[in-house]
Amino acid sequence: MISQTLCERVAGLRKYGLLLNGIYRELPSRKSVFSEELPVVNLWRSHGICNTVFPAGLQGLQGSARAGFGPSFSVSFQTVHIMRLIFLGTGGYHPNERRHTASILLPELGIALDAGTGFFRLPARLKTSNLDVYLTHAHLDHVCGLTFILVPMLRGEISQVRVFGLRTTLEAVKTHLLASEMFPVLPDFEWVELDTVLEIPVPEGGHLLWTPLTHPGGSVGFRIDWHDRSLAYITDTTAPGDYCEFITGVDLLIHECYFPDELHDWAQKTGHSCATPVALLAKQANVRELFLIHVDPQRPDDDPVGLSAIREIFPNTHLAEDLLEIEF
Numbered sequence: 001m002i003s004q005t006l007c008e009r010v011a012g013l014r015k016y017g018l019l020l021n022g023i024y025r026e027l028p029s030r031k032s033v034f035s036e037e038l039p040v041v042n043l044w045r046s047h048g049i050c051n052t053v054f055p056a057g058l059q060g061l062q063g064s065a066r067a068g069f070g071p072s073f074s075v076s077f078q079t080v081h082i083m084r085l086i087f088l089g090t091g092g093y094h095p096n097e098r099r100h101t102a103s104i105l106l107p108e109l110g111i112a113l114d115a116g117t118g119f120f121r122l123p124a125r126l127k128t129s130n131l132d133v134y135l136t137h138a139h140l141d142h143v144c145g146l147t148f149i150l151v152p153m154l155r156g157e158i159s160q161v162r163v164f165g166l167r168t169t170l171e172a173v174k175t176h177l178l179a180s181e182m183f184p185v186l187p188d189f190e191w192v193e194l195d196t197v198l199e200i201p202v203p204e205g206g207h208l209l210w211t212p213l214t215h216p217g218g219s220v221g222f223r224i225d226w227h228d229r230s231l232a233y234i235t236d237t238t239a240p241g242d243y244c245e246f247i248t249g250v251d252l253l254i255h256e257c258y259f260p261d262e263l264h265d266w267a268q269k270t271g272h273s274c275a276t277p278v279a280l281l282a283k284q285a286n287v288r289e290l291f292l293i294h295v296d297p298q299r300p301d302d303d304p305v306g307l308s309a310i311r312e313i314f315p316n317t318h319l320a321e322d323l324l325e326i327e328f
């Protein structure tokens, strides 16, 4: 049996994969127990227990790992859910030396939220052959990266791409971004209109919901729920809006925060958010953790939004950075 302490630690890590737990009398080296190819993602040893968490899709590993332990080991396996998320781009409007524009990847699930300039980082990190891209709206800082995956598709590195968005968003992308005068080849995407679809199934038994957001030209927010965790992605709108109920109780709220409070007027004028309303919303919605994205590209410094004021209201707040990976 897996110890309670260990279960808690793994629950804290919130990975998806196989948990291998062995109480050892002879402490084997990692190499002697696991073959070189095994992508061991976490290993720790304490109180005579050797624990390793493997990523999903390695069920075939079970037999060889058992054999490797020999008689001095008692070994048990348990399926543990991992959700891994990579921020490919965390800035708004245009890239700067620190941040590309909005894109988030769930690599093991083949899901991307928005396709900003950070999208060029996707092919090297995607763990599936297919890809589902959900677009919040058609502003260039959220869609231009769609053109970056043409070559990976032609090479067969990405076999199938579905692009989800409102009909108006998809039409704008096809008509303008992918016009022959703008881009030489129309990529072989499957276009899926969200307008009449309220709930979309996603891998690992989850489902995705969307809600309209107020923004010049419109935008939508996304929420994904699995059986034991959830996330919401809200960008290009002015907090608090009317979507509090939509995001209530999520483990992870990823929310735009373009401006610090001093530029409150600019937030209103441009259809973006500033610090305090985002923090109050996270608190009211009782989310577990808040990650701020889509920050002002004119501010490449360490604190473009006024983090201390935000954390006074909602302590569990983080400023997302490009290529930050989190597990939840």
Ligand SMILES: [Zn+2]
Pocket: 092, 093, 102, 139, 141, 142, 236, 294
């Ligand atoms: Zn934007």
Ligand SMILES: [Zn+2]
Pocket: 137, 139, 215, 236
């Ligand atoms: Zn926008």
